[in-house]
Amino acid sequence: MPRGEAPVGRVMAQIAMVMNLDKCIGCHTCSVTCKQTWTNRTGVEYAWFNNVETKPGVGYPRRYEDQEQWKGGWMLDRRGRLVLRSGGRVKRLLSLFSNPDLPSLEDYYEPVTYDYDNLISAPAGPDMPVARPRSVLTGKPTEITWGANWEDGLGGAPENAGGDPNLSGEWAEKVKFEFEQTFLFHLPRLCEHCLNPACVSACPSGAMYKRVEDGIVLVDQDKCRGWRMCVTACPYKKVYVNHATGKAEKCTFCFPRIEAGQPTVCSETCVGRLRYLGLLLYDADRVGEAAATPDEKDLLDAQRGVFLDPSDPRVIAAARESGIPEDWLEAARRSPVYALVSKYKVALPLHPEYRTLPMVWYVPPLSPVLDAVDAAGGNQDDPDHVFAAVTRLRIPLEYLAELFSAGDTDVVGGVLMKLTALRSYMRERTLGEEGDEAVLKAVGLTAREAEDLHRLLAVAKYDDRYVVPAAHKEDAAALTAMENRCPVESSGDPAPSDGRRVMLGIPTLRRRSPETPAGGRP
Template sequence: MRVLAQIAMVMNLDKCIGCHTCSVTCKQTWTNRTGVEYAWFNNVETKPGVGYPRRYEDQEHWKGGWMLDRRGRLVLRSGSRTKRLLSLFANPDLPGIEDYYEPVTYDYDTLVSAPAGQDVPVARPRSVLTGEPTQITWGANWEDSLGGTPEHGAGDPNLRGGLAEKVRFEFEQTFLFHLPRLCEHCLNPACVSACPSGAMYKREEDGIVLVDQDRCRGWRMCVTACPYKKVYVNHATGKAEKCTFCFPRIEAGQPTVCSETCVGRLRYLGLVLYDADRVGEAAATTDERDLLEAQRGLFLDPDDPGVTAAARASGIPEDWIEAARRSPVRALISRHKVALPLHPEYRTLPMVWYVPPLSPVLDAVGEAGGDADDPDHVFAAVTRLRIPLDYLANLFTAGDTDAVAGVLMKLTALRSHMRRRSLGEPDDEALLKAVGLTAEDAEALHRLLAVAKYQDRYVVPAGHKEDAAALAGMENRCPVEVSGGRPEDGGHGKVMLGIPGLRRASGGRA
């Protein structure tokens, strides 16, 4: 067992109001400059919808993430190393600017320099890329609050299996929820393995995935390989750029900018410990529906004396181990099991998880003529919610509706329990027992999801300056190294699960 630490995030989607404050503050901090006008390291999508870039979830088209070959081996969907090298100068699996959107500015000079007259001057849009007049026909969240969904919503890749007919985009029948997205900082990042120049790397100390700008050659294989399409190319420098998880703030023990400025207080940041020796085994799980539990099985209990000893042997500081014990992310993922990963079927083992949205359950019970105090009626209503279970399952559990239903039932039981508490009614132990909760667990989960304070939502240990020299000496090699060649022995050994094509991680930073 080789214990490593990973900074992770969980978002409670019931709290997201789609205000885009996180996107704007991230934009002002990281991509408010020439070359990345179209790039949003953090964006908020409306679901159902085709997303940003357009239909990024259609991996049959974009070839992102991993898959199992005929022998059951984990391979990049974008092809072998030889195929990637042969297509360095003609990669066909890249989104175009039309799939993102053409960034625009406005001809503001017209407003101040137009001659006096009876007509009001108009500032017309101009392309930032060409400087020519253009029309605004797409955007990073064109379907904001279902604005463009009647026209484009049927193109959502998650509406497969007959869901497109089931979901009607009519005001009185449709549903929506907001989905904030950023780089997943995966345990098994496809972008790192696909990079021919070794510019993409995963930091050993905290698991953050970064790009070494000095080594990047702009081959763009990382863009293709990332199934979430969260790697962008700076058209001014020709270099790849991506979300850095605000690593300067993380190193100082502060939350990311998107978390700090979140109006709905829906984000949680914390540390988890995981067994790096079993990452390859978990990612190669045969049945896609078992990937959720396979990844959960990687996370270790910091209260276990054996895990603590192994963490110390791996050089993890004591305050980091203590932070892992207090981590809200670990509580939501492993203890209460109400957080789910985004598209586990991509086999990248993402580390940004989500508490799925819960439609108004009591309304569904009433519409069906049920009793809101009867657990059987309440749980049965979960299968008739406005947000179809199949849709949420396609997003978060590789199509496993039972896993999603289990989470929603737990959240439903929690709401009913707290409702009874607020009304002064006795606890319904049968209701909690049916979903595997005790009264103490329910209270802890309620405090975490509903009323958690700043220091409870963000448990981020500061970096250790005394480790900087040692980490530099190790050249920040990829943390999930196995046999097949060590960077210090051969310079370009196979690391990261021994998957062909992954080069040595760079010692530079973003």
């Protein structure tokens, strides 16, 4: 081993995702297809494994990013040790039967059906009969006051968007939600399938687990006892409780499709073609050290330091020792996720300060900055104008930094400048001009790298965006061991579980007190 090079530890593989937010049009196709595939059942009417949020906005469930309230993710104690924000074992044991840090029903929404019978059974009269909403939980008439995409396109922003936890600090007062002055972008969200998942560590029953084969985080439905500690511990609030079965459910990353070498349903049906799926190799022995990095702003580099170069001979040798197949190593070398995350470094994680080391990353949107350039009378095709906007516009730059870099504007600004330089250079090349390579050099790109990155972000074909190796036949028994007797075999009815049926009553989904504001803190 060459002197100065760190030894390669235990190599593991992780299926990861990157989303290019500039290409998201907010059509919600991914949400609908995911809903129809996984949660179109009794008990999970309110559960959206994939949802698309409009930012700025409070999100779904309401203010899920406010960890002072919800206690999700990890933090460092006084000794610098990594601990769950929801508390240690004693605290979680004492709150096992009455967890105070759960979102209420109103933070999600009350699932409804409609009184369709009234449309055909109403007596003749001068007025058109209507189908009024009724609560699925109680069967009583109810009012629809919130939903998973209630804020779509900044709907209701003057009322609710001020409750966005990312709009904090002195600069938040500068944000104006008048239509002509605002900015927005769409943020698709799903389970992050973290390298250091808080939900797995918080589960008292050991029902949450991370698969060794591909890193997908799943729930063993036979072991789940409905303690709901995973809901609190997940800082992204992507674990839901099925109120009909009493079990936790979450995004499965469409593991049956992944095992067959196919992309997830949300990726397959994405209209904007903004999603990338690929394999990442990482050093499992360095995950804990990376998550315990003292400075939150260093967590991004620490997580990137965990990822391994699939072309490094030492990594290849260590991966073979760990039992990773040759075709998986080849897929890791072709992975678009590795290129965007580690090679070109244009993808960033969502809220790295939660210390879960998320594995769904995002290419931050350049469009809010371009809109601001146009509003200021500049030319968005001129890189000098855009560079100036990136360096001078604190909004939306600081907002993006709160989302993707723990508040470090230099990181987000560097990515936006790289995207701007790429956009300018490739525009000139497309028009038959030579292209200014000095612009690329300023952001650390060569002409060849720029062309490769442009191909990946703009014109990549299906097989380039989704590089998913199929599972091996010899792993079939291990992969299917946890899939039997899942309590979603029928429409909301739990499957037999040796008589150990766990049911949750309606009061489990707590209701917020009436005085709590809709978009803010209680």
